[in-house]
Amino acid sequence: MNMHANRTRIAAARDWAARMIAPLADQGVGSPASFVATAFSVTEPAGEAQLFISAQGLYRCFINGIRVGQDLLTPGLTNYDDRIAFQRYAVGPLLHEGENRIEIWLADGWFRSQIMWGANAISNCWGDRIAAIAEIVSGPSVLVKTDEAWQSGTLPIRQSGIYFGETYDARIAPGQVSHGVEVLPFDIRLLVPHETAPVRVLEAIAPVDRWQEAGSGATIYDFGQNVGGFVRFTVTGEAGAEVLIEHSEVLGPQRAFDNRNYRTAKASLRYILAGGGPETYEPMFTFQGFRYARVTIKGQARIEAIHAVAISSLAELKGGFSTGSELVNRLVLNTIWSQRANFIEIPTDCPQRDERLGWTGDAQVFAPTACWLADCQSFLRKYLRDVMADQRPDGAIPHVSPDPTRLHPEHFPGFAGSTGWGDAIVLIPWTLYLHYGDKAILSECLDAMIRWVDFVWSISDGPIVRPPANWGERGFTFGDWLQPVGDNRKPRPTIGDDCAATLYHFISTNHLARIAGLCGRPEVEARMTARAAEIWTAFAHEFITPAGRLAHHDQTSYALAFLHDLVPEQHAEAAKAHFRRTVEDADFKIGTGFIGTPALLPALSKLGLDELAEKVFLQEEVPGWLYQVKQGATSIWERWDAIAPDGTIYDPDMNSYNHYAYGAVCQWLFESVAGIKPDPQKPGFARVIVSPGPLRGLNPVSAWHESPRGRIAVDWSIEGDEVRYRLVLPQGSEGIFAPSPRLGPALADGQPLAPGAILAAGAHDIRFSLRDEAPGRAG
Incomplete structure (x- = not known):
């Protein structure tokens, strides 16, 4: 158990009679999957019987041959040395009087299959023994429990891994006992109830196109949507025939199959037929990120049906945004699909390559958008507990969580401590407080926040953070990761690491002061x-000139500084003009990376530069949000230039086509364009800040969000210079009107509406004129 174990413990899970048992049939990582099983008797009706179950590795349970539940990838992903989730299922209908059989299938999963990449990829990260713990309880009676009397054997699943995929030999009958089991030493206190919604199937998507690959005879299927999930197919053929399915996100020239960006992730399915009739297969213990599937058949067999099955921890949308622009509508949909594909147990960077890690920086920039589009309260709370378990003794927050490098630092030394990434421990709890009124998560994370902020101060022992340049050194920062530079013959300016780190140093420290006050810690608040x-x-002394120019004169520096009020009043107008010039000089193309992009348009709107924000948002060249949509993207890309205009794939060694970070722009769509945002004075949407930002290029707009208090809905339309803005607030919520300078005098339901006026729950018809921004460039 690591040094932080029990700190994130959820109160009093339950007492267990069962023991953690490992199948002696198991031969280690990468070997055939195993099962543990036993027979047990039921002597009286057990209609209320409950199964409690968990595992080291991944499990799937069967009682009397019937699968228990519909959850996928159980028991889920956590820092397994800190806590392991268990699930509870009502199983009374599966039992009958007399002899019953319970069988638990086990596979490597995240627990011990490859994780991380390259020559230093880690196997057996959290342990080298797959195992199960389970018991069925009916009232006070324990009907069956895992113990030394169980038996084990291997499965038709001949190999399985998160990156590997799965190989299944249907000629092998499951349930053939060959070995016993071993009771493992195991701290029962690690077991906690599953902390968020389970991973479930969202939908099965039929192919929109198919064709034969030149030269190979393989068939390529296009499902029309990049998803996180797996391929399900039905096949007929002779025993011993094989179906190989490989996955890709994009196609090369002439529609050639190309999955070089998966790197060392094999990410394939191999199915060997039993023969004798239609056989339907889908993998049990892995998932892939893909839009295309290449199907190669060896022997006599024919695919009868095939689907892409999307899965996610987030089954239900809680927000929507639509406009008069179909490109923007597709961008929002792409963001939704990337969130679904990457919110599988943890918020990952990507679902396809040899990574699929919970990068803290990606999660913190996207968290507000995530909470607009889905109910992420429990999902992100669970993730934060992993982040706290991974926090280093000196306060550094990991780059990823759950973090394999914490247990294996010899492979990836110094994999913690980057500003913008580590700040997730402060900014994600704040987001949960804003959206759900979740004060408890602030208290739960407060000490970890303090240790993080103190760590950042210690990097340079002062307010200006000067990170080292080399990876792995204490305090290394990713800065504004993947910030575009434009033409490499005359690159545009980019933010310096010291400026980026100091900006985030202020952001988290300032938030922490407020959080400490809310949590009743006045001494921390004052400090x-x-x-x-x-x-x-x-910051002002170091990075702002007497003429109001920020030192690096790049979009990220201005955006973050203005958004978080780091520009002194005497420099505000000059800095605003410089900011505008950086955007105009770039021909309205984006000049921001992972940390700057979520701030860019909100900062412009905050300054009343809505029309400038509109030009940046709607321009269709690279780098730009709509460029990727025009290139056929169905999810958000990792890199602005992931595919060239001629279709060339850029840098497949680090190029994901399902990476939600740049979808963080949807926060701006809800909060600035639709004009609804949570009020930190009355969080959880007890009060909504109503600040419409109508843009002609998006006319008309409709948005909705299922808040903790009910549905908030907005739609607006522009006719000439007049705007009609319709707002619906749920019971238990109120609005406060905060118009931007672009809005003329407003009427609500026929009555004058002044800035600061309170809008009661219910429907409101608001009308105002629109003052366009003055044309021309900044001087």
Whole structure:
């Protein structure tokens, strides 16, 4: 158990009579999957019987040959040395009086299959023994429990891994006992109830196209949508015939299959037929990210049906946004699909290559958008508990969580401590407080926040953070990761690591001061308030010239500084003009990376530069949001230039086509364009800040969000210079009107509506004129 174990423990899970048992049939990582099983008797009706079950590795349970539940990839992914989830299922209808049989299939999963990449890929990360713990309880009676009397054997699943995929030999009958089991030493206190919704099937998607690959005879299927999930197919043929399915996200020239960007992830399915009739297969213990499937058949067999099956921990949408622009509508849909594909147990960077890790930076920039589109309260709370378990003794927050490098630092030393990434421990809890009024998560994470902010101060022992340049050194930062530079003959300016780190140093420290006050920690509030003031002053001295120009003169520096009020009043107008010039000089193309992009348009809107924000958002060249849509993207790309205009795939060694980070722009669509945002004074949408930002290029707009208090809905349309804005607030919620300078005098339901006016729950018809921004460039 690691040094932080029990700190994130969920109160009193339950007492267990069962023991953790490992199949002696198991031959280690990469070997055939195993099962443990036993027979047991039921002597009286057990209609209320409950199964409690968990595992080291992944499990799927069967009682009397019938699968228990519909959850996928159980028991889920956590820092297994900190806690392991268990599931509970009502199984009374599966039992009968007399002899019954329970069989638990086990596979490597995240627990011990390859994780991380390259020559230093880690296997057996959290342990080298797959195992199960389970018991069926009916009232006070334990009907069956895992113990030393169980038996084990191997399965038709000949190999399985998160990156590997799965090989299944249907000629092998399951349930053939060959060995016993071993009771493992196991701390029962690690077991906690599953902390969020289970992974489930969302939908099965039929192919939209298919064709034969030149030269190979393989068939390529296009499902029309990049998903996280797996391929399900039905096949007929002779015993011993094989179906090989490989996956890809994109196609090369002449529609050639290309999955080089998967790197060392084999990500394939191999199915060997039993013969004798239609056989339907889908993998049990893995998933892939893909739009295309290449199917190669060896022997006599024919595919009768095939689907892409999308899976996610988020089964239900909680928000929507539509406009008069079909490109923007597709961008929003792409964001939804990337969130679904990457919210599988944890918020991952991508679902396809040899990575699929919970990068903290990606999660913190996307968290507000995630909460607009889905109910992410329990999902992100669970993730934060992993982040806290991974926090280093010196306070550094990991780059990824759950973090394999914490247990195996010899392979990836110093994999923690980057500003913008580690700040997830402060900013994600704040997002949960804003959206759900979740004050408990602030208290739960507060000490970890303090240790993180103190760590960042310690990097340079002062308010200005000067990170080392080399990976792995203490305090290394990713800066504004993948910030575009434009023409490499005359590159545009990019933010310096010191500026990026100091900006985030202020952001988290300032948030922490407020959080400490909410949590009743006045001594922390006072210390962090004073420190934030010191950072603010030092930032202005170090990075803002007397003429109001930020030192690196790039879009990210201006956006973050303005959005978080780091520009002194005496420099505000000059800095605003410089900011505008950086955007105009780039021909309205995006000049921001992972940390700057979520701030860019909100900062422009905050400054009243809505029409400038509109031009940036709607321009269709690279780098730009709509460029990837025009290139046929059905999810969000990792890189702005992931595919060239001629279709060339850029840098397949690090290029994901399902990476949600840049979808963070949807927060701006809800909060600035639709004009609804949670009020930190009355969080959880007890009060909604109503600040419409109508843009002609998006006319008309409709948005909705299922808040904790009910549905909030907005739609607006522009006719000439007049805007009609319709707002619906649920019971238990109110609005506060905060118009931008672009809006003329407003009427609500026929009555004058002044800034600061309170709007009661219910429907409101608001009308106002639109003052367009003055044309021309900044001087």
